[in-house]
Amino acid sequence: MRTQLPLAIYVPSERLQLWETGRSEEKIRVNIARHPGVEPDILRQYVLLFGWIDGLHAVKAAEALGLDQRARRVSGARH
Amino acid sequence: MPKGFRVIDMKPEHVIVRFKRDHELLCERNGQIGYALVDYELLERSPEHEQAVRTTHRQLYLKHMARGFDSSAVGPMPAHLRATNIFGVDYVFGRAESTGGLIWVVGKDPTFISCRSGGAGLRNGACRRVTACAITRTKDNTNLVWKVSPMGEIPELGDSHPNAAAAKACGYNSPFEEFAIALGLARAGIKTVYARAIYMTGRKGRAEHDLANERRFNALANLRTPDGEPAVRKDYDYITIWGFWNGPDELLAAQDGSYYTAVNPRRGVRTRHYPGRTA
Numbered sequence: 001m002r003t004q005l006p007l008a009i010y011v012p013s014e015r016l017q018l019w020e021t022g023r024s025e026e027k028i029r030v031n032i033a034r035h036p037g038v039e040p041d042i043l044r045q046y047v048l049l050f051g052w053i054d055g056l057h058a059v060k061a062a063e064a065l066g067l068d069q070r071a072r073r074v075s076g077a078r079h
Numbered sequence: 080m081p082k083g084f085r086v087i088d089m090k091p092e093h094v095i096v097r098f099k100r101d102h103e104l105l106c107e108r109n110g111q112i113g114y115a116l117v118d119y120e121l122l123e124r125s126p127e128h129e130q131a132v133r134t135t136h137r138q139l140y141l142k143h144m145a146r147g148f149d150s151s152a153v154g155p156m157p158a159h160l161r162a163t164n165i166f167g168v169d170y171v172f173g174r175a176e177s178t179g180g181l182i183w184v185v186g187k188d189p190t191f192i193s194c195r196s197g198g199a200g201l202r203n204g205a206c207r208r209v210t211a212c213a214i215t216r217t218k219d220n221t222n223l224v225w226k227v228s229p230m231g232e233i234p235e236l237g238d239s240h241p242n243a244a245a246a247k248a249c250g251y252n253s254p255f256e257e258f259a260i261a262l263g264l265a266r267a268g269i270k271t272v273y274a275r276a277i278y279m280t281g282r283k284g285r286a287e288h289d290l291a292n293e294r295r296f297n298a299l300a301n302l303r304t305p306d307g308e309p310a311v312r313k314d315y316d317y318i319t320i321w322g323f324w325n326g327p328d329e330l331l332a333a334q335d336g337s338y339y340t341a342v343n344p345r346r347g348v349r350t351r352h353y354p355g356r357t358a
Contacts, residue, residue, distance in 0.1 A: 002115035053115045059092035061104065 005051035015043040083128035087121040093147025139190075140221050160189045161305035166259035173307050182309060185258060185274050214323060222323030227316055228254045233291045245269065250292040253265075253299055253311055254319045273322030284316035 018025075021043060040046065048058045056064065086093070095115045097105040105113045116122075124132075156162055160173045163183070170183040229251045236243040252260065258274040265271050285307050293313065302310040311317075325339050342350070 002113070003119070004117050009278070050117070053095045053117060055095040055097035055115065057117075058094040058096060058114075060090075061096045061098070064098070064102075065104075 002053075004053055007049040007051060010047040010049060011041075011044050012047070014045075015041070016045065018043065021045075083125055084122060085125045087123070090118075092202055094119045137221055155264040156189050163305045165255045165302060165310065168255070168259050168262055168274075175278070175281065181279040181281075183255075183277040185262075185276060200341060222325070224272070224321040224323050225278075226319050226321070228257075228318060228319055229313075230254065230295050231292055247292075248294075250295045252294055254317045255299070255302065255310070257319060271311065272324045274319070278318040278320060279312070280316045280318070283314045 023042050027041060028040060032039055055061075093116060095117055096112060099105050107113045156171070160171050163170050163172045165183070168185060169187050170185060171187065171189045172181070172183050174180070175182050210224050213225055215225060230253050232251060234243075234246040236246050236250060240246075254277040258277065261271045261274045295312050296311055299311040300309065324341075
């Protein structure tokens with residue numbers, strides 16, 4: 001499986017208000033319970049840096065190939 | 080999607096394909112369209128894979144528990160762990176990176192110190208000072224029993240109890256003494272629950288002046304960690320971690336699932352678990 005190369009996680013020093021993050025304390029608690037070794041800060045942003053993959057996503061590729069909606073569904077089912 | 084993964088929000092925009100110069104899609108050698116996957120925010124392991132991993136870890140845990148004191152069967156000690164011995168009991172000593180706490184894992188096998196520090200889900204502030212036991216199940220489906228050590232508190236025995244004065248003068252045993260006693264009893268042929276690990280919290284749990292009985296701390300002031308720090312500290316909480324006894328380690332390592340069932344004597348007699356006895 002080809003994936004983007006993970007490069008770094010950047011956590012800015014600024015802490016937001018809870019309403020700005022839109023996060024759920026309950027979901028964070030569940031996450032911490034599942035992964036006890038890592039405790040994310042609910043008030044910080046986490047910026048994930050990945051390597052770029054050349055190419056087009058499937059929707060653009062289908063458009064480039066001139067496939068209509070039905071043909072895309074059939075093509076998707078085959079793969 | 081590769082085996083063992085699932086994507087909750089599978090979208091065509093997350094699949095990247097590439098065109099060749101002849102405007103045909105780039106394909107793999109097997110003829111399938113080559114693609115790469117981006118955006119893993121909602122990609123997760125499938126429940127079947129999670130269960131398979133937990134089962135494997137549990138089997139590994141049981142296997143290592145069964146031979147935890149056999150130094151010939153364990154691998155080399157990693158640099159961040161140290162072997163130590165307190166009151167005749169072998170431990171692997173390390174630090175729980177996520178909490179800053181200290182952990183002593185019974186035995187000579189360094190393999191499972193991570194299992195019993197991080198995986199046990201013991202966290203700063205997660206425990207209050209109670210003498211009752213609590214059961215926890217690790218991510219690897221291992222049942223553990225843990226208890227906050229009452230060391231430093233006065234045993235709550237009524238004055239009419241014949242041993243009240245002696246118990247109050249003696250105070251509760253330290254976790255290290257508890258483990259030495261449990262393993263000593265086991266060596267003498269008395270079945271005890273398995274002593275697994277001792278965890279010192281990474282955050283101070285109480286002020287020194289809150290201690291009702293400092294005698295035990297003073298008596299054990301000479302105990303040191305392999306790093307030279309005091310092993311028994313007045314201002315931190317200690318948690319003893321025990322196996323959830325549902326069968327001998329050796330039996331479960333060979334055939335997991337052959338669990339024993341706990342029956343107290345009264346119920347045992349009533350249900351005729353004792354051969355030759357009638358209710």
